[in-house]
Amino acid sequence: MRPDVVELLRERGIQPSAQRVAVAQYILFTDEHPSADRVWACVRSRFPMISRATVYNTLNLFAEKGLVRDLHLSPESVVFDANTGAHHHFIDEETGRIYDIPWEKAAMRKLPKVEGFEIRDYQVVMRGRKAPARQKRTSGKERNQRA
Numbered sequence: 001m002r003p004d005v006v007e008l009l010r011e012r013g014i015q016p017s018a019q020r021v022a023v024a025q026y027i028l029f030t031d032e033h034p035s036a037d038r039v040w041a042c043v044r045s046r047f048p049m050i051s052r053a054t055v056y057n058t059l060n061l062f063a064e065k066g067l068v069r070d071l072h073l074s075p076e077s078v079v080f081d082a083n084t085g086a087h088h089h090f091i092d093e094e095t096g097r098i099y100d101i102p103w104e105k106a107a108m109r110k111l112p113k114v115e116g117f118e119i120r121d122y123q124v125v126m127r128g129r130k131a132p133a134r135q136k137r138t139s140g141k142e143r144n145q146r147a
Contacts, residue, residue: 012065023058027068033079033089035099045052073098073125088124100124 003050004023009016016024022043027034032040040055059080063070069081073091079098106124 008067012062012067014061014067019047019050019054020058020061022050023055024062024067027059027062027080028082030082031100033071033081034060035077035079039080071098088126090126090128090130092130093127094129097130099130 005021005028008028008086009020011026012088014020016043023039024040027144032038036056036059037052039059040050042052043055046128057083059068059070062068063080066084071079071081071089072087073079081100083100086103088103090099090101090104094101099122106126108122111119123139
């Protein structure tokens with residue numbers, strides 16, 4: 001069961017206007033990492049009068065309040081992630097899709113000290129191609145029985 005979006009917004013100190021609720025209903029329950037323009041397109045299909053500026057401002061407010069994270073995974077792009085827990089990302093270079101990777105799959109045992117910097121957080125961003133789904137191998141006997 002989905003949590004009450006209005007209550008989630010209030011818990012973060014966000015006044016739940018109709019526009020903010022519409023954006024939250026999309027961004028908080030997608031497994032994608034959408035750009036603001038993608039959020040705008042999806043929300044606009046259900047809420048036609050919402051403006052691009054409202055979506056951008058709402059997403060920035062959500063990020064400021066810790067409801068989503070804004071990710072700068074490439075120089076020209078900012079995407080938003082409703083998973084604010086510790087995790088990493090994998091970018092499929094073929095499709096552009098971003099996948100969440102569990103923290104323990106790429107966690108560093110000890111952060112290095114970098115002179116002149118105070119590290120407060122880190123994440124690993126992996127790039128490559130998603131492996132094709134493995135098909136169950138069948139024996140020759142099983143293949144012949146299907147034919």
